[in-house]
Amino acid sequence: MLRDSFLRRTPVRLALAITLLVVVAYLLAAATTYGLMRSELMRRQDQRINDIFALISANTDQGSPPDLVEAVNAQIEAARDNSGVYQLRGPHGAVLAGNIPPVTLPLGWSDQNPSVFGRSGDVPFRVRVGRIGADELLVGLDYSDVDALRETIQTAMLWSSLFALLAAIGGGGFIAMRVRRRLAVVKRTLDRVADGDLAARLPLSAADDDIDRVSRQVNGTLARLATVVDGMRQVSANIAHDLRTPLNRLRMRVSEALEAVERGEDPRAVLEAALQESDAIGDTFSALLRIAQIEAGARRERFAAVDLSNLLASVVEVYEDVAEDAGMVLVSSGLDRPAWVRGDAELLVQCVANLIENSIRHCPAGTTIRASLERSGQQIIVLVADDGPGIPEEERSFVLQRLYRLQRSRTTPGSGLGLSLVRAVAELHDADLRLDDAAPGLAVRIVFRPSPQS
Secondary structure: OHHHHHHOOHHHHHHHHHHHHHHHHHHHHHHHHHHHHHHHHHHHHHHHHHHHHHHHHHOOOOOOHHHHHHHHHHHHHHOOOOOEEEEEEOOOOOEEEEOOOOOOOOOEEEEEOHHHHOOOOOOOEEEEEEEEOOEEEEEEEEOHHHHHHHHHHHHHHHHHHHHHHHHHHHHHHHHHHHHHHHHHHHHHHHHHHHOOOOOOOOOOOOOOOHHHHHHHHHHHHHHHHHHHHHHHHHHHHHHHHHOHHHHHHHHHHHHHHHHHHHOOOOOHHHHHHHHHHHHHHHHHHHHHHHHHHHHOOOOHHHOEEEEHHHHHHHHHHHHHHHHHHOOOEEEEEOOOOOOEEEEOHHHHHHHHHHHHHHHHHHOOOOOEEEEEEEEEOOEEEEEEEEOOOOOOHHHOOOOOOOOOOOHHHOOOOOOOOHHHHHHHHHHHOOOEEEEEEOOOOEEEEEEEOOOOOO
């Protein structure tokens, strides 16, 4: 069980794989080197035999048998280590000279066992049989040099393989231990996150290797997770705070309706008010679900080419009368030419409508609201601005959170979800949402990347 657990560890498998790779690569290299050297030695062996054959032929006078015998005997005398075999046969097969028992071999090249020549041992001979005039000459040399090379290389390969194996095991083990320590840190950090410590982060080294890059991505994911969890906590707190009042009002309306029934009065008016309270609560939860769906990217499959100029003009046309009834002026500009982006037209309409509704709801009579398109280089900017009271700079990041409302807005209708939905729509479209000071008032900019008309 322990062995199975040990071998299943990634660092251990990595070390074993590195060791196997190094040893196999070394053995292949050594075998290739041995093959090349052996081929070269065999080529030189053939060349030596050819040189001896040519030397014997050159020392004769037109193939004179006495001269050939003298030349062969001279070679035999020079090769006292028995590494060479020689035999000169006359035209009728009689042996004229040689240092081996009479043998008959075919003309040409061949490899022969030493027993063929009455020699002991297991080192074969390389032999050439050829004619010089009417005579037949056999010249052979043993493979002792090649055999010595083989033994040398085998010994070197044995010791070198052992050294390479130890080095690979040591190096692989060192690397594996480093990886294991770093993975252990990753495990401990993720265990802390699982226990609820969302501030835990993976350490980064100076190597900037694959583990560091993955750790950086994990840290980014943990940061986003912490933000989401904090947002959920904030939403839960805001839901408990903001929906308690309308729920209490709803309960009071129902109680009033029951009392009216007991008094024999018509409860219709009270029930209608209760129904409105219920609808408002339902609208709040519907908006929360809608924002969650948008943030999950569930609407991306509905993306198509959208002309922001035409879209903004349609929304302005709808809200002009609403603004006028509230004693305000809604004007537009920059809608004279198309501005194409890829997006969800329905969500973009609701996004712009929310911005205009926020200005109408939270600004006093006499406010001017501007809805316009701006172009800056390749960017297309939707601007909704007013000259109302605006939002303090320190509050601007908070008003984008779900159910967050400025203190002065608590007495006005609304759920605090309008700008949250605007932010969700902007993020879905990879657009930047900016809240700026209009001096006076608030300027909300949504910066889109342009898209060709499809």
